[in-house]
Amino acid sequence: MTNQYVKKVLVVGGGISGLSAAIALNKIGIEVEIAEKELEWNVYGVGIIQPPNALRALNEIGLADACMEQGTSYPGFDYYTGQGHFLFHTASPTIVGYPGVNGISRRQLHNILFEAVESTDTKIYMGTTVNTIENKENGVKVALNNGITATYDLVIGSDGANSKVRTLLFGEIEQRYSGQGVWRYNLPRPKEIDKGLFYYGKDAKAGLVPMSDDLMYLLVTTNEPGNPKFPNNQLHNLLKERMTEFGGIIAGIAKQIVDPSEVVYRPIFTHLMKSPWYKGNVLLVGDAAHGTAPHLGQGASIAIEDVVVLADILKHNLPVQETMEAFMEKRFERCKMIVENSDQLVEWELLTSAGRMTEKVNVGEFLKMTLEKMNEPFLSELNV
Numbered sequence: 001m002t003n004q005y006v007k008k009v010l011v012v013g014g015g016i017s018g019l020s021a022a023i024a025l026n027k028i029g030i031e032v033e034i035a036e037k038e039l040e041w042n043v044y045g046v047g048i049i050q051p052p053n054a055l056r057a058l059n060e061i062g063l064a065d066a067c068m069e070q071g072t073s074y075p076g077f078d079y080y081t082g083q084g085h086f087l088f089h090t091a092s093p094t095i096v097g098y099p100g101v102n103g104i105s106r107r108q109l110h111n112i113l114f115e116a117v118e119s120t121d122t123k124i125y126m127g128t129t130v131n132t133i134e135n136k137e138n139g140v141k142v143a144l145n146n147g148i149t150a151t152y153d154l155v156i157g158s159d160g161a162n163s164k165v166r167t168l169l170f171g172e173i174e175q176r177y178s179g180q181g182v183w184r185y186n187l188p189r190p191k192e193i194d195k196g197l198f199y200y201g202k203d204a205k206a207g208l209v210p211m212s213d214d215l216m217y218l219l220v221t222t223n224e225p226g227n228p229k230f231p232n233n234q235l236h237n238l239l240k241e242r243m244t245e246f247g248g249i250i251a252g253i254a255k256q257i258v259d260p261s262e263v264v265y266r267p268i269f270t271h272l273m274k275s276p277w278y279k280g281n282v283l284l285v286g287d288a289a290h291g292t293a294p295h296l297g298q299g300a301s302i303a304i305e306d307v308v309v310l311a312d313i314l315k316h317n318l319p320v321q322e323t324m325e326a327f328m329e330k331r332f333e334r335c336k337m338i339v340e341n342s343d344q345l346v347e348w349e350l351l352t353s354a355g356r357m358t359e360k361v362n363v364g365e366f367l368k369m370t371l372e373k374m375n376e377p378f379l380s381e382l383n384v
């Protein structure tokens with residue numbers, strides 16, 4: 001059913017959640033404009049893990065097949081000690097017909113989303129951000145920095161962890177530095193790496209993640225007290241230094257890390273906006289609302305879920321405030337669980353490294369339980 005209350009939407013931020021929002025809303029007949037602050041798309045080349053719930057959400061917007069075709073699917077993850085002793089396996093089930101996990105490069109994912117947006121009438125303003133946002137009786141009045149002022153029925157803040165929309169609406173919020181950083185590097189994928197592999201060292205965790213038939217990426221999560229800044233031309237050596245505690249395959253890979261410009265380092269910050277994530281007719285989605293540590297590979301997955309759920313609720317043609325309330329009802333607890341469980345994994349890794357891990361925990365069971373919850377239905381009926 002066409003929504004009589006929401007006909008025209010501004011999406012601020014053309015990342016994974018913003019492009020997905022444009023596709024999802026177009027599908028239900030809503031006109032969308034996107035304001036993206038970068039003049040050109042600037043997506044780094046390492047890979048992204050798409051667990052079953054990401055594929056299910058992408059299927060809702062018609063893009064799971066393209067991701068599977070351009071990426072590579074694998075059945076789950078094996079976990080080992082830093083010296084290569086097997087610990088446990090997390091299997092990823094087939095849901096909505098897509099087997100296991102898909103690995104894909106971020107650029108390819110972006111291209112798939114962007115091409116889908118381009119095939120619609122969505123207007124994209126590149127190099128553009130919002131200057132002001134005001135909730136008015138007849139909608140949201142927005143002044144863009146390109147001189148355009150317009151009124152929209154709904155504004156979606158999908159402008160990432162440092163969201164300007166969020167700051168304009170809610171003021172500054174605290175993003176917690178987790179104490180860890182992630183290093184990533186693309187490598188040729190040997191044939192025998194047919195699933196994701198993780199190795200738990202004492203001070204670091206290393207992973208090998210397939211992202212196409214012949215490419216994989218190395219990721220190394222390390223403790224970085226005080227959030228240090230590193231010189232760009234030393235990133236390769238710094239990464240290798242952090243891999244010295246590993247044996248076996250990870251030790252063998254270290255010699256392939258030669259180009260500092262190919263190392264992608266990110267400190268891990270996390271945050272969870274208190275509910276509600278909206279004010280009037282302006283709603284935050286994706287990292288703008290919930291920034292999670294990457295330990296469950298879920299940040300982009302729940303960002304895509306957010307906008308698929310929003311589009312699903314909009315089909316019910318409710319007044320905007322009821323749409324917003326229904327959205328929070330469906331999204332808050334699910335995203336909170338992911339942010340908190342990812343924070344929990346970070347904390348256990350930090351305690352282990354400091355030799356202060358007193359609790360007896362079964363990380364494998366915790367991971368399996370969390371991933372099972374993510375595979376539960378997320379588009380159940382609304383109580384309307």
Ligand SMILES: Cc1cc2nc3c(=O)[nH]c(=O)nc-3n(C[C@H](O)[C@H](O)[C@H](O)COP(=O)(O)OP(=O)(O)OC[C@H]3O[C@@H](n4cnc5c(N)ncnc54)[C@H](O)[C@@H]3O)c2cc1C
Pocket residue numbers: 012013014015016017018035036037038047048049050054128129130158159160161162163164165182266285286287288294297298299300301302303
């Ligand atoms: C190390 C690491 C590994 C990760 N691995 C995975 C993984 O394997 N699987 C997974 O699901 N998730 C993963 N994530 C999380 C995932 O990358 C994010 O959750 C996802 O990118 C969020 O999408 P988003 O669209 O909300 O924000 P973003 O991807 O940050 O996009 C925001 C967009 O808004 C634009 N923008 C910013 N400010 C403004 C502004 N003021 N005005 C207009 N536009 C603006 C930006 O240029 C950008 O295009 C990982 C994250 C990290 C840090």
